[in-house]
Amino acid sequence: MDRFGFEILQTKRKISLKFQQKRIVFWERKLSKMVKDKVVLDPYAFKSAKKRDKTIYLVYKLGESLEYFKRLSEKTGMHFDITLLRSGTLSGRASGELICTYGHKHEENRGELYFVLKNECMIELYDETSRETLVLSLPERSYIFIHPKFFHRLIAGKEDCVVLGIVPKDAGHDYSVVKNKGFPFHVFYDSKRGMLKYVHNPNFSGVSLLIDKVLSKSSLTAILKRINTFRKLLFNPKTGRSIYYLG
Numbered sequence: 001m002d003r004f005g006f007e008i009l010q011t012k013r014k015i016s017l018k019f020q021q022k023r024i025v026f027w028e029r030k031l032s033k034m035v036k037d038k039v040v041l042d043p044y045a046f047k048s049a050k051k052r053d054k055t056i057y058l059v060y061k062l063g064e065s066l067e068y069f070k071r072l073s074e075k076t077g078m079h080f081d082i083t084l085l086r087s088g089t090l091s092g093r094a095s096g097e098l099i100c101t102y103g104h105k106h107e108e109n110r111g112e113l114y115f116v117l118k119n120e121c122m123i124e125l126y127d128e129t130s131r132e133t134l135v136l137s138l139p140e141r142s143y144i145f146i147h148p149k150f151f152h153r154l155i156a157g158k159e160d161c162v163v164l165g166i167v168p169k170d171a172g173h174d175y176s177v178v179k180n181k182g183f184p185f186h187v188f189y190d191s192k193r194g195m196l197k198y199v200h201n202p203n204f205s206g207v208s209l210l211i212d213k214v215l216s217k218s219s220l221t222a223i224l225k226r227i228n229t230f231r232k233l234l235f236n237p238k239t240g241r242s243i244y245y246l247g
């Protein structure tokens, strides 16, 4: 266990988290909720949720659970949450829509910092004004500043993935922009071709897609060392425009 109070353990593609404390504040997202709110496209995901529901990701509230982060959260006014995103398809079939988070937009003008602690995943960003959509690969140890103009969601990689999200407490989550709508493009895996497919969602018209990779890398220690600088940029995204990924 390191000084931050948690450890990431991996067996094959599956990750489990070990914490210094027994009482950890967390919540989990079930496939049935994603299907009920129509934030996914794959028809097999709908069939699968009816047969057997499953947890597709878990969110651990470090700022409410671990001593180090409790202090940091109080001092900075920010949440420090880790998302454990499962790998594979929503339906559990070899091919199909990849597991993803529900997605949201911030209610207030506040940015968010994502840092990939373990393995890799993708992030989808959608700007409602320009109708531009970005799907970015996030390798292990990469980080990205998410500008508040974007709807954002994480999409699974080949193995379970762990992402730390740092966001001002007053940012707010607006899920209603995604509910019964989804995102402009949904990422599917085609196992026969060993390729990703970007499926356009008919709920959105005139949208464009850009695929890219995030290259900025860091470490948890380095990120937390600069937390006061980052805090200013997250609370006031205008001053930190150059650090945000804008497409």
Ligand SMILES: [Fe+2]
Pocket (backbone or CB within 6 Å): 104, 105, 106, 112, 152, 167
């Ligand atoms: Fe967010």
